[in-house]
Amino acid sequence: MESMRKDTKGQWIVLSGLVISVILIGLAALANQAMLAGYHSSNAALEFPKENIRELNSHTKDNAKIIRDLSLKINSTSNETVPVIFEGLFHNYSSQIERLHAIHGETVDVSLVSINSTNGSYNNDIDMILVNIRYNDGNTHYASEPEMIEVRA
Incomplete structure (x- = not known):
């Protein structure tokens, strides 16, 4: 042992x-x-919503061009100037896009900053606009301030 x-x-x-x-x-x-x-x-x-942000920017650019064309058509039968008509239509677009994104729990703010015309005929046509685009889904915050959009084709 x-x-x-x-x-x-x-x-x-x-x-x-x-x-x-x-x-x-x-x-x-x-x-x-x-x-x-x-x-x-x-x-x-x-989880990063890059496609949502791309679509928001793309839709805003496309719709700004469409709103410009509509403003020119409405101007031919109205006493209002093209920029005034454009502002009203763009405000309607902005409120609709905010509601659509709110359904998915996202906050979106697309606001018109200024309307520019390079040829000097401010009352008859629009060449370029500046907009602020903000996106927030709770996790991701995106802001493009200002975004320059050429609306003349």
């Missing part, structure tokens, strides 16, 4: 087994954290 107490070779085996098991547990925890970090970073990239 006395010889077993003096023999310490088995303690080194037990100690090395304990160290190896602790190292394996640590490596497993690190691998788990790496997987979770990769999942969360790729998921965050998918």
Whole structure:
């Protein structure tokens, strides 16, 4: 019995087994954290609403051109100037687009800053407008202030 107490070779085996098991547990925890970090970073990239922002900018540009054409047509039968008609129609577009995005829980603000005409005939035609476009879905805030839109084709 006395010889077993003096023999310490088995303690080194037990100690090395304990160290190896602790190292394996640590490596497993690190691998788990790496997987979770990769999942969360790729998921965050998918949640960014870049298509919504692109569509908002594209629709605003397209509709500004359509509103300009409508303003010219309405001007031929109305006493109001083209910029006044354009402002009214653009305000209607802005309020409609705000309501459409509000249905999806997003706040959108498209506001007209100024109307410019390069040829000097301010009452008869519009060449360019400046608008502020703001988008917020609770996670992402986007602002383009001012966005220059050429409405003359």
